[in-house]
Amino acid sequence: DAKTTQPNSMESNEEEPVHLPCNHSTISGTDYIHWYRQLPSQGPEYVIHGLTSNVNNRMASLAIAEDRKSSTLILHRATLRDAAVYYCILRDVLGGGGADGLTFGKGTHLIIQP
């Protein structure tokens, strides 16, 4: 899987929007962009994924750059419960990419201030 680059940590205030960036300049045409988060003492949790178009779900929005070399996970109104490590991961769904599993980097440690 292609590599992603994320800031080590970010801090935000409760009830404000949070924009978590991810760079993936070597992304291939068959790579989906996945975001997961891991709350303290829990397993990773799926947040959202997309290919080219922006995506929205009940948890977050995913904004994908036109050249697909970067993306941003948007939490519209952060709560204390959103404090977690957020992982941006590329998943190639062709060539057996799914069977190789997700490759986790260090992620971004999101701190939410009350």
Add this chain to the structure above:
Amino acid sequence: DTAVSQTPKYLVTQMGNDKSIKCEQNLGHDTMYWYKQDSKKFLKIMFSYNNKELIINETVPNRFSPKSPDKAHLNLHINSLELGDSAVYFCASSQMTRGGYTFGSGTRLTVV
């Protein structure tokens, strides 16, 4: 209903013992995985299992062996446990070509 369940949640054992961790998923997914998260919090894939095809991360010692009685279960057997095996082990499942992964809540293994 828990989508991916692992047992036990905590496991403390002595060096040299053999232990197993069980994992079950009720999502109808066709691929299951085991991940290891060490003390530095890095998540590394150990195995993936799809339609009886096992893909092994080459860095995993052969003391670790996955066993899948059916597509809903992927158990992890560990022989001759070592201190360095202490970590949190996560089971996960996915539908191979689409969608996200669902992870279990983890098994914290402590080898003393």
